Amino acid sequence: MDRSTMSSKRAAGTHRVRAQLHRLGPLVVLGVGVAALVGAVGLSLGELTAPGPGMWPFIVALLLTGSALILVAVDDPADYETWTLGSARIVGGVAGLGVFVVAFDAVGFLLPAFLFLLLWLRIFGRESWWWSLGLALAGSAGFYVLFDLILGVPFPDDVVVELFGG
Template identity: 35%
Template sequence: MTSEEPAPARLSDAVHEVEEVEHEFRPPVAGRVTDVVVGIAVVGLGVAALLGSLALGVGSARTPGTGTWPLLVSVALVVLGIGLLAMTGRTRDAERFTRAAWLVLAGLATMIAFVAVVGVIGFEIPAALLMFVWLRFLGHESWRTSIITSLATVVAFYVVFVGLLAVPIPHMF
């Protein structure tokens, strides 16, 4: 070797450079307020699911009811939410809400709208619109790609699920 530095020193320098580059592209770290809000939201979701599962009827250990599995999941949510609240301010891996986080919320809102209308007007139009919005506005695909992919995918789903498999989903045609 003609290098004057030993190999381990060069390796540690390379690792340090990689860490600097990774840090440069990371979104800002969320603060304590975000930690608390997320923890409370998870606990709230868990409590709401817990109440819903109790309304379904949990049954017993021998004869579990409809609400048994939702009850177990909701208890896990409550415990995890309390754990998040206990860890407030101690972690550095939670990210501050950025434009990318709002895109996720927009995706969730469009999915909720899809679910709300699919039973009323069928899946064809809502599925095409949902896919188009996701491709064009959330994924920044071209207009042509978004339109063609949306329509082709809905046609393919219709042929496979309604035509070939006779799946009883709400459809217009």
């Protein structure tokens, strides 16, 4: 087999893989739906006349899983935009949200909220450093005051608040 034939076969294989990339999103949603189904069953479904704490999450997860199955089977690749730098920024934003959730549980609200707002304002919003720092500081402190102090929403122990004797 000559090099041009091998190259064209390799290109055809790459094209087949790229032609199926649109199924990646629905497969991720399917995985989340199945995990949510398992979690809901673990919460106890109860009975229809006396639903348990897992009944509504189970129903929502069932709808999510069913929708994902339909998208995996019949979704049209022509409905999707090509991946660009903007797509990578969206992935970065979602990853930042995941880091925020983990950090929120570990160190409290203020520091992760400040860093998350700073990331979004500076990187995604393309604001100046001064605006980004000021808005991130005001936003994180404002949300902390609103939710923790005024509304009484229980947050995990906050490292920054403890540092300043709160």
